[in-house]
Amino acid sequence: MVMLMRQVLILLTFWTLTVVTGGARAEIPGDLRVLVSIQPLAALTRAILGDLGQVDTLLPLSASPHHFALRTSDLRRLRQAHLVVWMGPALERPLQKPLAARGKDVVLTLVDLEGLHWPAVAARGGGHHSGDRDPHIWLAPRNGIVITEAIAAHLIRLRPDAEAALRRRADGLIDELVRLDQRVRERLAAVRDRGFITYHDGYGHFVQAYDLQQLGYVTKVPDRRPGARHLAAMEQLAAGCLLVDSAYQHGHAAAIAARWGLALVPLEPFGRERDTYPQLLDRLAENFYVCLNMASKTPDGDGNG
Numbered sequence: 001m002v003m004l005m006r007q008v009l010i011l012l013t014f015w016t017l018t019v020v021t022g023g024a025r026a027e028i029p030g031d032l033r034v035l036v037s038i039q040p041l042a043a044l045t046r047a048i049l050g051d052l053g054q055v056d057t058l059l060p061l062s063a064s065p066h067h068f069a070l071r072t073s074d075l076r077r078l079r080q081a082h083l084v085v086w087m088g089p090a091l092e093r094p095l096q097k098p099l100a101a102r103g104k105d106v107v108l109t110l111v112d113l114e115g116l117h118w119p120a121v122a123a124r125g126g127g128h129h130s131g132d133r134d135p136h137i138w139l140a141p142r143n144g145i146v147i148t149e150a151i152a153a154h155l156i157r158l159r160p161d162a163e164a165a166l167r168r169r170a171d172g173l174i175d176e177l178v179r180l181d182q183r184v185r186e187r188l189a190a191v192r193d194r195g196f197i198t199y200h201d202g203y204g205h206f207v208q209a210y211d212l213q214q215l216g217y218v219t220k221v222p223d224r225r226p227g228a229r230h231l232a233a234m235e236q237l238a239a240g241c242l243l244v245d246s247a248y249q250h251g252h253a254a255a256i257a258a259r260w261g262l263a264l265v266p267l268e269p270f271g272r273e274r275d276t277y278p279q280l281l282d283r284l285a286e287n288f289y290v291c292l293n294m295a296s297k298t299p300d301g302d303g304n305g
Helices: 002-022 039-052 072-080 089-100 141-158 160-191 204-209 228-235 250-260 277-294
Strands: 032-036 053-057 083-086 107-109 195-200 213-219 241-245 263-267
Touching: 032 039, 032 072, 032 141, 039 053, 039 083, 039 141, 039 160, 039 277, 072 089, 083 089, 083 141, 107 141, 141 160, 141 204, 141 277, 160 277, 213 228, 228 250, 241 250, 241 277, 250 263, 263 277
Parallel strands: 032 053, 032 083, 083 107, 195 213, 195 241, 241 263
Antiparallel strands: none
C-alpha cells in the first residue's frame, strides 16, 4: 500500500512539473500572448491572429524605438509572451539583450527574414543604420507580405489546431496588400518625378518601392541636429517640400522649411493607435502625394535620390 501511494505521488509530481515547467506551452491551446515591439507589427499580427489570442505593443507611439528604457513590467511581458515579434537591433537596440534570453523559437526577428526587398544605399545617400540597411521594412507593402507570411507560420506552429483560420486570415491580408500596392502605385505615378527631402533618413523602402525622387535628408539620426555644411548642401537642392516624422523635431523642421521656402508635410510612419496596416500605408501614401503635388519637377526629370 505504501509502495502504491509512493508511485501515485511520483506520477502526480511528474505531471505537476510538466505543466509548470511547460509554462507557456501548457497555456498555448487556450489563448496566445503575442508581444510586438511597435504599432505596425501589432496591426499585422492582429489581422492574422483574430480572436485566438491577445496582441500587446511594447512601445507607445510617443517612444522612439532607437532610445527607450524597459520597465520591470515590460521585462515581465517579454518573459510571458508565447511569441515576441520585433524588427531587430538596428531599430530597437534596447531589446537585443533581454530577447537573447528567450530563444529563437519564441523571438521572430523580422530583418533576418529571407525575401525582403532592400533599397539600394545609393538611392538615399547612405544611412545611419547598421550595415546601411534601413530597418523600416514595413513601409513597403511587398515587405508587409513577407512579414505576414512569417508571422502566420509562427502562429500556426504554436496553434496547429487553428491552422485553417490563421491561413485564411493571412491570405486575406496578403490579397489586400497586393491591391493596396497597386492602388498606391497608381496614386503616386503622376508625381513620382517631383523632388523632395525628408527630415529623417528612414523612408528608403517606400521611396524605392514607388520609384520616387528623394533628393536628400536633413539628418541621418532623428535626434541629432545636422551640421551647417550639410544644411547648406540640402538648401541648394531643387526640392519642393520637406517630409517630417510627426514624432521627431517638428519645430526644427518647420524652421528649416520656412527658411528654404519649402512646404512642410508631416508623416506617421508608425501609424496611429488601432490603425490597420493598410490604413497606415494608405495615409503615408496620401501624405507623400500631398507633398509631391506641391513640389516642382526635378530639372532633368531625374532625382539624385
